[in-house]
Amino acid sequence: MDELSTGRISRRSLMRSGLVTAGGLTAAGALAACGSSSSSSSASTTSTVPVTNGDQALQRLLAGNQRFVQGVPVNQGRDSVRRAEVAEHQTPFAIILGCSDSRVPPEVLFDEGIGDMFLVRVAGNTAAAPALLGSIEYGAAVLHAKLLMVLGHEACGAVKATIEHVQQGAQEPGHIEAFVDPIVPAVQAVQGQPANQLTEAAIQQNVRLQVQQLSASTPLLAPLVSGGQLKVVGAEYHLTSGKVQLVT
Numbered sequence: 001m002d003e004l005s006t007g008r009i010s011r012r013s014l015m016r017s018g019l020v021t022a023g024g025l026t027a028a029g030a031l032a033a034c035g036s037s038s039s040s041s042s043a044s045t046t047s048t049v050p051v052t053n054g055d056q057a058l059q060r061l062l063a064g065n066q067r068f069v070q071g072v073p074v075n076q077g078r079d080s081v082r083r084a085e086v087a088e089h090q091t092p093f094a095i096i097l098g099c100s101d102s103r104v105p106p107e108v109l110f111d112e113g114i115g116d117m118f119l120v121r122v123a124g125n126t127a128a129a130p131a132l133l134g135s136i137e138y139g140a141a142v143l144h145a146k147l148l149m150v151l152g153h154e155a156c157g158a159v160k161a162t163i164e165h166v167q168q169g170a171q172e173p174g175h176i177e178a179f180v181d182p183i184v185p186a187v188q189a190v191q192g193q194p195a196n197q198l199t200e201a202a203i204q205q206n207v208r209l210q211v212q213q214l215s216a217s218t219p220l221l222a223p224l225v226s227g228g229q230l231k232v233v234g235a236e237y238h239l240t241s242g243k244v245q246l247v248t
Contacts, residue, residue: 051093054231057147061094064111065244077113086115094118095139097132097210098151099125099158104237106151109244118145124158125150126210128182137220140230148214148221148230152207152247153237159202162187185209207234207247 049060067073095118096106106112106119118139120132127133139145152159162183164170172180186206193201211234215225224230234247 051146053228054147057094057145058149058231058233061110061112061147061149062244065109065242067111068109069242073108073111075113076111077116082114090115090118090143092116092118092139092143092145094147094149095120095136095145096149096151097121097125097127097136097214099123099153099156101153101156103239104151104153109237109242118143123179124156124162124183124206125152126179126182126206127214129178133214133217136214137217140224141220144229146229146231148232150207150210150214150232150234151237151244152203152234154203154239155199156203156206159183159187159206160199163198163202166191204234204236204247207236210234211247 049056049063051057051060064073092115094116098104098106098119098121100121100123106117110117118135120127120135120139122129122132127136136148140148158179161170161172161176162180165172165177165180166184166187171177183202183206186209187202189209190198190201190205211232214221215232216222221230221232225232235244236247237244
């Protein structure tokens with residue numbers, strides 16, 4: 001699909017506009033410049049599990065995470081052959097809205113390779129900033145990813161900072177407040193939880209709110225979701241076990 005449903009935004013115009021995510025995150029325009037969204041046959045270096053819909057995409061991610069947890073990753077699609085395959089195009093099957101936390105690298109914990117996932121990462125895994133939302137829209141509407149996963153994680157520092165902000169009025173230096181503000185509604189929604197459960201409850205609520213907001217986001221994401229072209233799910237990564245569990 002070279003033209004989006006609006007009839008005004010094309011892959012070429014997105015590349016010219018140079019859309020980027022905040023803080024040096026995934027750059028939609030830059031990634032597009034690296035290749036078109038045209039499809040090609042998969043080689044032996046990629047997963048043997050085909051993906052034609054969101055359910056299959058989710059199954060593939062969870063299977064890869066299981067290999068990671070068990071300590072038997074195949075490290076697929078990370079060799080020179082795969083690098084050459086995707087040099088002129090990209091066809092990621094999943095979009096991951098994840099946290100910038102250095103302990104949560106999606107390609108590793110899902111045992112995926114180069115070109116398999118379209119990553120949008122920011123502290124607190126929210127998509128409040130237009131450039132972040134635009135990057136997600138690009139992955140879904142132009143690159144035709146079948147799945148959007150909002151991936152939170154255990155002991156998230158951004159969520160902890162937001163709890164301090166809500167409860168104690170703590171102010172963060174510089175521009176750090178910019179990633180705290182979008183998490184405030186999640187913390188406010190679970191303030192009745194016991195103190196020793198508050199952080200975990202807020203992490204999961206933050207994921208839920210992002211899933212709800214992205215699923216209903218117009219003009220691009222909501223029609224894809226309602227039309228069955230995009231599946232949106234929430235999940236949490238556990239730092240100690242390495243396991244990704246769905247958040248419902």
